Amino acid sequence: QREYNFTGIETKWQGYWEGCGLFYTDDTKKKDKFYCLVMFPYPSGTLHVGHGRNYIIGDVVARYKMMKGYNVLSPIGWDAFGLPAENAAIKGGTHPAAWTHKNIKAMKHQLHRWGVGYDWDREITSCNPDYYKWTQWIFLKLYENDLAYKKKAAVNWCPSCSTVLANEQVVDGCCERCDSPVRQRDLVQWFFRISDYAQKLLDDLSLLEGWPERVKTMQANWIGRSEGVRIDFRLEGSGEILPCFTTRSDTLYGVTFVSLAPEHPVIEQLVIGSQREGEVMAFVERARNQGMVERTAEDAVKEGIFTGMYVINPVNNTKVPLWVGNYVLMEYGTGAVMGVPAHDQRDFLFAKKYHLPVKAVIQPEGESFDAEAMKEAFTCEGVLVNSEAFNGMPNTRAMVAIAEHLETKGLGKRTVTYRLRDWLISRQRYWGTPIPIIYCETCGTVPVPESQLPVLLPEEIEFLPQGMNPLAKIDLFVNTTCPKCAAPAKREVDTMDTFVDSSWYFLRYLSPKDNNQPFDKKKVNVWLPVDQYIGGVEHAILHLLYSRFITKALYDLDFIGCKEPFHHLFTQGMIIKNGAKMSKSKGNVVSPDVLIEKYGADTQRLYTLFIGPPQKDAEWNDRGVPGAHRFLNRLWQKVIEFEESYAKVGRTQIDMQKLPPKAKAIYRQTNQTIKKITDDLDTSWHFNTAIASIMELLNNIDSFKVVAPRNTEEELEFRVFRYSMETILLLMAPFVPHICEELWEAMGHKPSIFNNKWPEYDKDAIQEEEVEIVIQVNSKVRSHISVPVDISDENLKERVMIDESVILCMKGKTEVKTIIIPKKLVNIVVK
Numbered sequence: 001q002r003e004y005n006f007t008g009i010e011t012k013w014q015g016y017w018e019g020c021g022l023f024y025t026d027d028t029k030k031k032d033k034f035y036c037l038v039m040f041p042y043p044s045g046t047l048h049v050g051h052g053r054n055y056i057i058g059d060v061v062a063r064y065k066m067m068k069g070y071n072v073l074s075p076i077g078w079d080a081f082g083l084p085a086e087n088a089a090i091k092g093g094t095h096p097a098a099w100t101h102k103n104i105k106a107m108k109h110q111l112h113r114w115g116v117g118y119d120w121d122r123e124i125t126s127c128n129p130d131y132y133k134w135t136q137w138i139f140l141k142l143y144e145n146d147l148a149y150k151k152k153a154a155v156n157w158c159p160s161c162s163t164v165l166a167n168e169q170v171v172d173g174c175c176e177r178c179d180s181p182v183r184q185r186d187l188v189q190w191f192f193r194i195s196d197y198a199q200k201l202l203d204d205l206s207l208l209e210g211w212p213e214r215v216k217t218m219q220a221n222w223i224g225r226s227e228g229v230r231i232d233f234r235l236e237g238s239g240e241i242l243p244c245f246t247t248r249s250d251t252l253y254g255v256t257f258v259s260l261a262p263e264h265p266v267i268e269q270l271v272i273g274s275q276r277e278g279e280v281m282a283f284v285e286r287a288r289n290q291g292m293v294e295r296t297a298e299d300a301v302k303e304g305i306f307t308g309m310y311v312i313n314p315v316n317n318t319k320v321p322l323w324v325g326n327y328v329l330m331e332y333g334t335g336a337v338m339g340v341p342a343h344d345q346r347d348f349l350f351a352k353k354y355h356l357p358v359k360a361v362i363q364p365e366g367e368s369f370d371a372e373a374m375k376e377a378f379t380c381e382g383v384l385v386n387s388e389a390f391n392g393m394p395n396t397r398a399m400v401a402i403a404e405h406l407e408t409k410g411l412g413k414r415t416v417t418y419r420l421r422d423w424l425i426s427r428q429r430y431w432g433t434p435i436p437i438i439y440c441e442t443c444g445t446v447p448v449p450e451s452q453l454p455v456l457l458p459e460e461i462e463f464l465p466q467g468m469n470p471l472a473k474i475d476l477f478v479n480t481t482c483p484k485c486a487a488p489a490k491r492e493v494d495t496m497d498t499f500v501d502s503s504w505y506f507l508r509y510l511s512p513k514d515n516n517q518p519f520d521k522k523k524v525n526v527w528l529p530v531d532q533y534i535g536g537v538e539h540a541i542l543h544l545l546y547s548r549f550i551t552k553a554l555y556d557l558d559f560i561g562c563k564e565p566f567h568h569l570f571t572q573g574m575i576i577k578n579g580a581k582m583s584k585s586k587g588n589v590v591s592p593d594v595l596i597e598k599y600g601a602d603t604q605r606l607y608t609l610f611i612g613p614p615q616k617d618a619e620w621n622d623r624g625v626p627g628a629h630r631f632l633n634r635l636w637q638k639v640i641e642f643e644e645s646y647a648k649v650g651r652t653q654i655d656m657q658k659l660p661p662k663a664k665a666i667y668r669q670t671n672q673t674i675k676k677i678t679d680d681l682d683t684s685w686h687f688n689t690a691i692a693s694i695m696e697l698l699n700n701i702d703s704f705k706v707v708a709p710r711n712t713e714e715e716l717e718f719r720v721f722r723y724s725m726e727t728i729l730l731l732m733a734p735f736v737p738h739i740c741e742e743l744w745e746a747m748g749h750k751p752s753i754f755n756n757k758w759p760e761y762d763k764d765a766i767q768e769e770e771v772e773i774v775i776q777v778n779s780k781v782r783s784h785i786s787v788p789v790d791i792s793d794e795n796l797k798e799r800v801m802i803d804e805s806v807i808l809c810m811k812g813k814t815e816v817k818t819i820i821i822p823k824k825l826v827n828i829v830v831k
C-alpha cells in the first residue's frame, strides 16, 4: 500500500494545474462569471502563515465556484510601490526595484507552494511602467475634470520618514509606520477631490448588501455626515460676517462666546496692529504646532485666547467675545464655532477655565436650574427657556423652528457638513508613481500629454539625507520642456500615494497587457463588480473608500459602467501567536516553508481553515498542525486501502431503499454532509464546522467495516462506501486540493477533480427515517403514529401522550406505568 507522499503529490498537482491551465480564465466563455479577488500583497519579504489565511480562503472560494460551474477569474499582482522598499534601500544599499523584485520572486514561490491558484497570465506589478503609466493616466483624467488640484495646506509631516502623511496614516498623533510624533507643515500639495463624492459614497453603502455591517459603519463614520445650520455672526465694528456651523441651532440663545480655529484667516486681519497682536499670534503659533490629533482628542487640554474683539449674535444682537481655541479645526464646518457652555461639555470646560458666563436655554420640562451653579453641561432633551419667542418649545422642535427663522431673516442657512477631507496624494519620496505635471514659467501648471506617458521614474538614484526628495536632485528628471510652448520647464517631483495605485488595479486584471488603454470598458462592464473581495479589515476604511471613489469618478466620466467595485466583501480575522498579531517585529512568525516541508501544504491549509471561523481572529497553535496531518493520513489510508477494488465494482445508481441499515445510515449522512457544507460555503463561510462534519462522516465510515467485495451484498455496501469517499473528496477538494486530486485519480477517475460538478444532495435521502409505532392503552391497540427511527424514549412518550385517542382513553384515569418497545410499540397501563 502506497504511503502519503505529500511532497511528491503536491509538486505533481501544482505542475498539472499549471500545465492544463486550471486557473487560466478564458473571458469569452458563455458561463456565468465569478470574479474572486484577494487584496494584492505588498511585496515586503516573505509570507508567514498569518498571510496565508487570506490566500487560502480566496483559493477555497475560487475552486468551489469553479465546481459550481462558474467561469472564475482569480488574479494576483503586487502592490509594489511604497516606503519600505525605499527605507530598505537607504539602509541596505539595494535599489528599491531590486529589493521589490527579489521579494516578489520569493513570495510568488510561496504562493505556488501553498497550491493557491491564480491566472498568472494576468499578473500585474504596480511599480512597472506598463502599470503606472495608467495610474498617471487616471491622474490626468481627474485633473482634467477638476478632481485633482493643488493647494497649500497644513499637512502632517513625519520628520523621520521625511514625508507628508495622509490623516489616515497618523495614528494617535504619530506616524503609522515609524511611530515618530507627527508635526504640522505648510506645503503645496496635490489632492483628489473625494469630498465631492461624500454623499454618493455614503448613499451607495446601501447597495453593498454583501459587505459586513461593521465595515459599512466604519465608512459611514469616516465620511461623517452632519446636518446643521450655518449661522452668520457679525464682527462688531466692521460688520463683517463670520459664519459658524452648528448642529444645535436650538441653543443659539445660549451662546456666550465664539471660537476660531488657529488657522482661521480672519485672525491676522483682526489682531495685527492691535494691542493683543503679540499674545494672540504666539498662541496661534503654538496651537498650530500641536498635532491635529493632539488638539482634538477627547481628553486633550482645551486652550484658548481672547482676540480683543466681539461678535454679534444675529438672533438677539447680543455681543459676545471672540476667542481662538485650539480645539476648533479649520477644515471642519466653517472653522468657527459658537460656544454654548450650558449645553456642550467641551464649551463648559472652556468657559469655566476662562471665566466666561454660562447661560442655560434648555431645561427639563417643569424644572429650572441655576446656570452658574451647573457642574457640567446639560445635554439632554428639554424645553427652551431664555429664548424669547421660542420659550416653552421642546428643543428638538426648536432646532427646526430657529433654523427656519434664521433662513427667512437671511441670517443663516441649513447645511450639511462632512468630516471626509480631500485625499492628499503627494508624497515626497522616490519609490512611487511620478505625478505627470510640468511647471512652465509662462504656461504655469501643464499636464503631461497622454502621448508622453509614462513619466518614467529614473533608475539612477542617490538617496539623500533626511528631508529631501531624491527625485528633486536628478536634473535629467527635473529639467524638461513645456509641452505647450517648448520652453525649458520643470517636472513635478512628488510621487503619488500608493493608495492611488491600489485604487484601480482590479480593472487592470481584465486586460493586463493592453498597451492602448488602462482597462477595457467592455470587459469591465462584464466582469465588474468583483463578486467576492477578500482581505484584511485594516483596509476597511482607506483602500476601500479610495477604490469606491475612483470607481465612481470613472463611472461619472463614462469610462466604466459600474458604480461600485466590490459586491461582496469578506474580511478575515488575524492569526495571532502567543497572544499577539503575527509579525516580524513581534518575533512570533510561523513560516509556512518549514511546515510545508514537514507536513505538506494541504496540512497547513487544513489547519488554517480549521482554526476557527475565518472572520474572527484565531490563535495559531503549532501543536494543532499534526492533528490536521493525521486526519489527511486517515483519509489517504481509507481510500488507498481499496485501490485495487474500485475498478472491479459496477457503477449503477444506488437505490437507498434497498440498502442494509448501516449502509443506509452512511448514505444518509453523506447526503446530509453535502447539504451542510454547501450551506456553510454559500452563507456563513464556517470552513471549520464544514471540515468537522467531514471528519465526523469519516469516523462513521471507519466503523462501517467495509471489505473488498466477494458477493452482491458486500458489493452493495462497497458501492455506498465508494460513493461516500468520492463525495468526501469532492467536498474537500477546495480545502485540500492536492491530496483530493491524487485520491480521485486513485479511485479511477481522470483528473482534474475540479472539472467535476459540486455534489448535490438527494433531498429524500437526508430525511431521517420514520417508523410506525403501535400505541396501546391497557394492551388494546388505540392508535398508530409515525416517528423518527432514532427518537428517544422520552420524546416518544411525549408524542404518544398528545395523541387524541390516548387522551380520550385516559380521561379520568391515572397512568400506572408505560412499556416501550423501541421502534415498535408503546403500551400505557392505566387505572
Ligand code: ANZ
Pocket (backbone or CB within 6 Å): 225, 226, 245, 246, 247, 248, 251, 261, 327, 328, 329, 330, 331, 332, 333, 334, 335, 336, 337, 338, 339, 340, 343, 344, 417
Ligand atoms: C453649538 C453647539 C451647542 C454645538 C451644543 C454642539 C452642542 P458634529 O456633530 O460632529 O458635526 N463644531 C463645528 N465646527 C467645528 C470645528 N471646525 N471644530 C470643532 N468643533 C466644531 O459636531 C458639530 C458641532 O461641533 C457643532 O455644533 C459645533 O458645536 C462643533 F450644545 O455648535 B455645536
Ligand code: ZN
Pocket (backbone or CB within 6 Å): 440, 441, 442, 443, 444, 482, 483, 484, 485, 486, 487, 489
Ligand atoms: Zn510653457
